[in-house]
Amino acid sequence: EAQVTQNPRYLITVTGKKLTVTCSQNMNHEYMSWYRQDPGLGLRQIYYSMNVEVTDKGDVPEGYKVSRKEKRNFPLILESPSPNQTSLYFCASSLWAEGSLGGYTFGSGTRLTVV
Amino acid sequence: AQTVTQSQPEMSVQEAETVTLSCTYDTSESDYYLFWYKQPPSRQMILVIRQEAYKQQNATENRFSVNFQKAAKSFSLKISDSQLGDAAMYFCAYRSDRTGTASKLTFGTGTRLQVTL
Numbered sequence: 001e002a003q004v005t006q007n008p009r010y011l012i013t014v015t016g017k018k019l020t021v022t023c024s025q026n027m028n029h030e031y032m033s034w035y036r037q038d039p040g041l042g043l044r045q046i047y048y049s050m051n052v053e054v055t056d057k058g059d060v061p062e063g064y065k066v067s068r069k070e071k072r073n074f075p076l077i078l079e080s081p082s083p084n085q086t087s088l089y090f091c092a093s094s095l096w097a098e099g100s101l102g103g104y105t106f107g108s109g110t111r112l113t114v115v
Numbered sequence: 116a117q118t119v120t121q122s123q124p125e126m127s128v129q130e131a132e133t134v135t136l137s138c139t140y141d142t143s144e145s146d147y148y149l150f151w152y153k154q155p156p157s158r159q160m161i162l163v164i165r166q167e168a169y170k171q172q173n174a175t176e177n178r179f180s181v182n183f184q185k186a187a188k189s190f191s192l193k194i195s196d197s198q199l200g201d202a203a204m205y206f207c208a209y210r211s212d213r214t215g216t217a218s219k220l221t222f223g224t225g226t227r228l229q230v231t232l
Contacts, residue, residue: 033219042119042206042222058219090160092220103150104220106160 002027006091006107013081013114021076021110023091031094032074033058033104034066036087043090049074081114088112117142119209121223128197129231135182136192136226138207146212149183149190150220154204163205166190168212194228202230 004025013019025032033048035058045058049068063085065077074093078085088111092104118141128134140149151163166174166183173181178195194201207223 035220035222040124040224042121042224043220044222045219048219088158092160103148103162103165104160109158109160111158 002105004091004093004105004107006089006110008110009108010111011113013112015082015114016080019078019081019112021078021089021091021112023074023076023107024072025074025091025093025105026072027093027095027105028071029093029095029105030071032068033092033094034064034074034076035090035092036060037090037109038087046076046089081112083114086112086114117144117147117209117211117221119207119221119223121207121226123226124224125227125229127229127231128194128201130197130199132197133193133195134197134228136194136205136207136228138190138192138223140188140190140207140209140221142188142209142211144211148210148212149181150208150210151179151181151190151192152206152208152222153201154206154225155200155202160206164192197230199230199232202228204228 007022030051034046035043037043044060047066049055091107094104120139147168149166153161153163164176180193182191204225206225209221
């Protein structure tokens with residue numbers, strides 16, 4: 001089954017304790033991206049990657065890191081989480097080619113709470 | 116930079132009735148894609164319908180259709196014969212067709228749709 005797998009689905013952590021949210025896709029997509037969803041703000045892009053070893057900042061990158069060592073994986077790293085990073089996080093991937101119609105496939109989301 | 120505006124934070128519709136969710140966007144580009152995503156309580160993001168800007172014909176998917184007005188930069192979603200399972204948050208989204216910026220989906224703030232008996 002074609003999918004984007006995100007783990008964990010729920011995470012409660014303390015301020016300053018490094019964490020990683022994993023994301024993996026099995027569709028051979030070039031594009032991968034991380035979004036955070038907050039009430040009243042919709043989804044905002046954190047980082048994106050156009051291919052292996054190619055990453056760039058989105059609209060809200062402060063406090064986050066990413067890596068793209070393999071095409072299928074795109075982990076999100078919070079080196080020193082703070083309470084303002086409490087949010088719902090989504091990983092998404094996309095094939096960008098003629099006829100692909102440009103849609104994203106989303107993971108199931110990670111609810112992160114930083115106390 | 117592109118922006119997407121959903122001016123209706125909440126909408127309500129009776130079962131079997133029709134409802135229209137509004138979306139406007141701002142862009143200087145001529146080639147792009149527009150999407151409506153549904154987010155039920157399970158929080159999964161589900162693609163409802165998509166529209167290519169170069170197509171004049173409005174997209175339809177079963178009970179879901181759009182009214183795409185390119186000159187007015189408007190992209191509304193019409194849900195016909197509403198069902199209880201349509202209750203969800205709906206997001207309008209924009210994606211450029213240009214390589215480089217093409218990876219970014221810009222979302223509106225969402226409209227929460229309630230379906231009543």
